[in-house]
Amino acid sequence: MVCYLIVFFILNYYFEETGSVLGKKYYYFFYTIFEYYSFALLIKFSIPSTKANHLFIWLSLIFTIFLIFFYSSIHIKRLDSIPIGIESIFIMVFIIYYFYSQLKNVSKQSIYEFFSFWIVLGILFYIGFTFFFNILVNNLDPGHFNTYYTYSFLGDIFKNIFFSIAVLFSLKKKKEPNTTIPNLDMINHHN
């Protein structure tokens, strides 16, 4: 997750500050594929099942082949809407599978006590905010584009807030003492 945050900070900074990569296929390809694998792997590691592994392998294979085909043959006007749309749908499949597996295995802990829940929630909000913008971005006039482009950062903000909560939960989990072993350090060392 930290790796994802660093790489995307650099990518977004590069995009916003220089603007030289606008319309560059290699940049979109790298951005989309890295985003897909980051999200997919984050969710996959939160689902302890072999079915999730199979799902990840197959969808990733299909998506990678599609991306190579797409970027080698299609001209990009403003943004690579189709790959982003497909990426979002695949990530939604992973999210639904994650929630399905959580519903199946009810533990004593509430779902929001797992840090993976906050990661998935962050991704879900991010997709929720940006999905339609990314799909329709090539059909927007420049005025509307600028307005909605700013609003699309709300998804990033929510995602980062939820990711931060996930980090807090993961740290909290590590700090929790093992309650099953009683504390027997009651020997008086002053004797």
Place this chain on the structure above:
Amino acid sequence: MFLLQATNSSGVSFVLLLGTLGMLVLTVGLIIFIILHQRRVKRFNEKIQAMEQAQQRLLLNASIRLQEEERQRLAADLHDDAGPLLATARLYLNENLVNQDKATQLQSIFQARQIIDDTIQLVRNISHSLMPPTLKNFGLESAINDLFQKISGSGAINASSRFHEYKERLKEEKELIIFRVVQELINNILKHSNSSFIHLTQNVHAGKFYLRIHHDGRGLVQADFEKLNKSNVGLGLKNITSRLRVVEGNINFEKDISQTYYKVTIELPKDEPYE
């Protein structure tokens, strides 16, 4: 299709806003649904757990009560039977015996010996009721056959038993538990069923040990058994459940297809052979 057809910018904006709003509503709805569903499932699981704990407590109470009853019976046997017998024997062998004539001495010693023999027999009976020697020495098959022969010998009821595959004995503790369960079932049948016969069969199938008791009197089906197990009555049945739980066994009460007989089937995993 609507999305693809929306080419003018205000239409696209409208679709974008509506779509994004819809996605967010869906996201929030999904999260709320999952959290509420999980809470409901957790509450349900807690309820089930509480019920299981209550059932465990009932079983534990039943087993403690039964143990106490057994101890009381044992204490009563020793106090009411062995105590007076030994006291009587002591009377015959008092200090004045040496001052009496030889014939009286011999008679007193003979009487005392008779009483001591009776006491030995009594203690042996008590000991046998605690742990049948046939079971200890010859195993479950002999002990059950012995029990059924005694019941049949009384003439009150026709009792028979047949072991089909019992070359490898179960562990001693398991045999004792099964024997106690069978004893309890037979006691119940004799007390409540008014049946004309009891038949026990044993077999092994798919790595499991089975005992089945048939009788033609009034009986229980599984629902009755579970109901009695959850109620405050039916101490013996609770004891059966707790004993079988120790050996990871199951018991099933049912009526025969012909609706003439009642069947009780005990099933338990067959472990390593008796050494």
